[in-house]
Amino acid sequence: MAGSQAIFGTTPFDGTVAMRGYALNRMCFSFNSAENRETFRADEEAYMRAYGLDEAQAEAIRKRDVLGLLAAGGNVYYLAKFAGILGLDVQDLGAAQTGLTKEAFKARLVAQNDQPETL
Template sequence: MTAGDIHAHMAELDDIPGTLIFTATRARQGYHLNQFAMTLMKAENRDRFRSDERAYLDEWPMTEAQKQAVLDRDFNTCLSLGGNIYFLAKLISTDGKSVAQGVSTMTDMSFEDYTAMMVAGGRSPEGLRSIREKR
């Protein structure tokens, strides 16, 4: 695969509705956001974060949009700004929630409806499959 081919291939990933692929570009964009989230693995960091979230975030060279997304617990925006759900799970856990509870906030469903959908096998493969082709 040539460089041109790989860029065309990567652009195709943006055509998947409701899905953000964690690419190298997103990894670079979200590096500090994800590193912040990983610090929440230590109890003393979770305590510091909980005591003054803004001050803790200001220790990191994240963009203002990334910091605001964390403060708002807007995980969809965090993902669009380079966050990785596996790292952001540390933030969800810091809030005392299960990953399923946190991920359910990324849908337009209640936690109960989200859980029922997942137990039933997940989202239907029917429906919008291509943004560009509207099919």
């Protein structure tokens, strides 16, 4: 992207990435159902195959690699469903994206919130 800066932990989510991540995001959306979460926990490999994840996506799921899931086309809002299975929340995802601990990420959010708004 011309004129854009790379930001650690981010993958621009455009149409190409959305298409690449469709199977992964579809699978993560399925975790809205408690029954599906249990089915996933019972046999992760079979569940990933049923949704057609590619090897990069499946490996990132196996490793619980949030940045890898983003790079593989995952959308953070859908990945939050997967993170919930692991007992993680959106702040955990934000910490992973920024390379900070969760505590440091939360402190950064508080510090940014304390800054006066400029127009």
